[in-house]
Amino acid sequence: MHGELQELGRAVKQAQYRQHRALDSALQGIGTTLAQWDALRAISRSPxxxxxxxxxxxxxxxxAFGTLAGRLTAQDLVERRPGHGRRIEHxxxxxxxxxxAAGHKVADKVLADCFSALPDTDRATLLDLLRRLTAQQEA
Incomplete structure (x- = not known):
């Protein structure tokens, strides 16, 4: 049993690693990194x-995020503003x-390539399974 579970864990990690490498490499073409683009996405979702x-x-x-936000601010991609108390808003x-926006276009292409081996129904099943795992861990 433990061998199968370890193989499953490794397969998830390997898929994630390949996806991250492909995204990071493609995002360099537009002058950013995966970490920077992910931070921009997070700020966009929660201004x-x-x-x-x-x-x-x-x-x-x-x-680590503070260091990254400092780089994004220096690149004029993010603005930090005073908030309530000592809070800094991004x-x-x-x-x-x-x-x-440019990163979204790059990511759509890279992720389409990463998941191209799976038909739509399998991708939907995989997404459902992963959502159930993360929901279970957050509960």
């Missing part, structure tokens, strides 16, 4: 969010929105 919220949304530590700049 005004704190670094703590955005770190959780991007699976990073708060410190917002996309027009340039950040452009990079995000």
């Amino acid at each position: 005004g969010a704190s670094a703590r919220q955005l770190a959780a949304a991007t699976f990073q530590t708060e410190q 917002h996309l700049t027009p340039a950040g929105r452009q990079v995000l």
Whole structure:
């Protein structure tokens, strides 16, 4: 039993690793990285969010996200504004929105390639199974 479970865990990790490598490589073509584009996506989904919220949304530590947000601010892709108390809010700049949109186009192509071996019904099943796993872990 444990051998099968370990093989399953490794297969999920291998698929994720290949997807991340392909995305990171393709996103370099538009002048960004997977980590940067993921941060832009998170900020776009939650404008005004704190670094703590955005770190959780991007699976990073708060410190790592702060460093990344600093780079994005220096590139004029993100604007940091004072919020309630000591909270700093994050917002996309027009340039950040452009990079995000370009990244969506790149990601759509890369992910279509990554999942091309699976017919639509299998992709839908895989998505359902993964959602059930993550919902179980969050409960």
